[in-house]
Amino acid sequence: MAKSLLIVESPTKARTLNRYLGKDFIVKASVGHVKDLPKTKLGIDVEHQFKPQYQVIRGKKKVLKELSEAAAKADAIYLGPDPDREGEAIAWHIAEELKANGKPVHRVLFYELTHRAIKEALQHPGQLNRNLYDAQQARRILDRLVGYLISPLLWEKVRRGLSAGRVQSVALRLVCEREREIQRFEPQEYWSITAHLAKPSADDASGGPQDFLAKLWRIGKKKAAISTEKEASAIVGEVQGRCFRVQKVDKKRRQRKAPAPFITSTLQQEAARKLRFAAKKTMRVAQRLYEGVELGEEGAVGLITYMRTDSTRLADEAVKAVRDYIGQAYGKEYLPGRPVVYKTKSAAQDAHEAIRPTDVFRTPESVKDYLGRDEWALYNLIWKRFVACQMAPARIFQTSVDIEALERQEGGKDGASRKPAVYVFRAVGSVIEFPGFMVLYTESKDEDDKDSEDGAQRRLPDLKEGDLVDLNKLIPKQHFTQPPSRYTEASLIRELEERGVGRPSTYATILSTIVDRDYVKQNRRQLRPTELGLIINDLLVQHFPDIVDVEFTAKMEKTLDEVEQGTSPYIRVLEEFYSHFQKTLSEAQKEMRNLRVKGLPTGLTCPQCGKPLHIRFSRNGPFLACMGYPDCTFSSNYERDEKGAIRMVEQETTDQVCDKCGSPMVVKRGRYGDFLACSAYPKCKNTMPIGLGIPCPREGCDGELVERLSKRGRKFYGCNRYPDCDLVLWNRPVKITCPQCGSPAMVERVNKKGDKTYTCARPGCGYKFSDS
Incomplete structure (x- = not known):
């Protein structure tokens, strides 16, 4: 008896479905995409309606053969990749490659893998969605045009291996613009004055005086704005000794609704x-x-x-x-x-x-x-x-109390009465009357979110208008305005979403791409552009303003949505984009500064010959070089101060000598950290990792352990005699002698509790001990 064939993209998904479907279905997995554009060329025929030149992905011919053989034995074919644009493309490509021989081909959408949802999806299958596929194709072609036509230009003008992306470049621009905002920011001094107050003792259940805090809120009819310590001291001196009376009590009961379910x-x-x-x-x-x-x-x-x-x-x-x-x-x-x-x-x-x-x-x-x-x-x-x-919803009882510091009218120097300034302090407190959803869940805030946390349990005494309160002390405090916060992954995703850039399936890729390309570094969750990222962004903004324009990219996202809805033909979308992009690209090829030849001006002069210093690029990152080369061979690492200004970093000379020319080796700073470089550069371009001062633990080897990076950027430790010694350690080596075999090194592992375990680094020993 023939069975139906169900094809999904994931082996895990296939196993789950197979459990529910039993003997009536054969469930197979394509293991992701089966076809894609070629890696070594553009793969888009721009002269003939942007026809994509899809190829079967390497290694997928065997998968397609198995799927075709299963399809030949089935009486019907169901295509069940994920219910989105990428899933539709996978389904479409599988359908193109299968030898269905006239058998019915259905599209099924699984929004959840439960018995009810699976049964319902199979009972009501649909057809392949041309509009959804066209939307995916349009995005793929747009991304390919931008990436494959701008990237070679960056190779030619800046450095080989660089790349640009249509949406990723917009995200990079946001990160760079935020960094420049921070660099331009000038902090302004201001002062706050906090009154430590207390409601006097009363014959009530509370017992003694009840302390609370209030901040200076208003001076006369104006909001308090104190710029200097002198102003703050004068106000403290004037307010000290006044009587404090409750001017106004504002009590509000409000609701806080639960956040929406996750998207x-x-x-x-x-x-x-x-x-x-x-x-x-x-x-x-x-x-x-x-x-x-x-x-x-x-x-x-x-x-x-x-x-x-x-x-x-x-x-x-x-x-x-x-x-x-x-x-x-x-x-x-x-x-x-x-x-x-x-x-x-x-x-x-x-x-x-x-x-x-x-x-x-x-x-x-x-x-x-x-x-x-x-x-x-x-x-x-x-x-x-x-x-x-x-x-x-949660019900929150919020109280705001205004307290005025009053003084009796006195005669002035001329004997006339004068009215002293009225200083108003404000105390705010909130109490959760009923937690509602907050008993289970509260949403976290971004670091730059200025909203107050309504759940704060800051209680105030029971105060009424006209009540007198005691002043314990006044505390003036200096503050400085803060620059905008750097983006985190969370806040950048929020920014992209609010501006209409990217879609649910793209956010993760956008962020990982700009980090993987070394355009952005992530430190303590903050995203900060690298020097390379800033330079590439400046070039793209100057020569491809539309490509990195937020509004232009957001408009393109809406256009792709229209393609999906069938209201905008995708060929027309590509034609309109490419006609403008082609002109911009041609102009950039002529006008973009060749940083490989000319470098990037810095405004600094060479300390040896007085000629301009320009930023140049090597495989280890940007550096300063004299424009008088080859007559002057001065070069230097550099860094930027908090305002973005370039300053040279003095070379650190070491005792080591170059094993190729005998010149002293100096410490250089590259994209993956510090390394040793020959001081005779550019005549000698020899480099080597910095040694850890730990002998190689492999028996019979006289090398030294050095820190290295894999092709994927993962840190590891190996011998400086590689390839003669191919020792690899993935955990940090420490200079501890193994008591069992005498190895000069052990590797350290630290768990989340901070407990450390040491294992012998010599292959074959296996000795281990713990310090906990």
């Missing part, structure tokens, strides 16, 4: 804030939760709905289930009278639901033993956000 961008932002996950990691872990996790005897189960979505819509049955759960677990007071509905952006693809657990009664604690640490942490976050979004 892709908000999941990435919150996972970055709460779990310290990179966007790429968040999507990788979410993919595993969606495709299916083994839950013991229950087998493989998809724990969450599809994770690439910009819709906050929730299925009716999911809302009913979560309301049942809230009523059972928290009681009726935590359950709103009707389901909470969240507004979805007009551009969102509402066919997708928000990201939610497939079964709310499958609590995080019930699956904890079956999940890895990262999987459980993300599932716990998604589950809590979903449950909270249907819970009652």
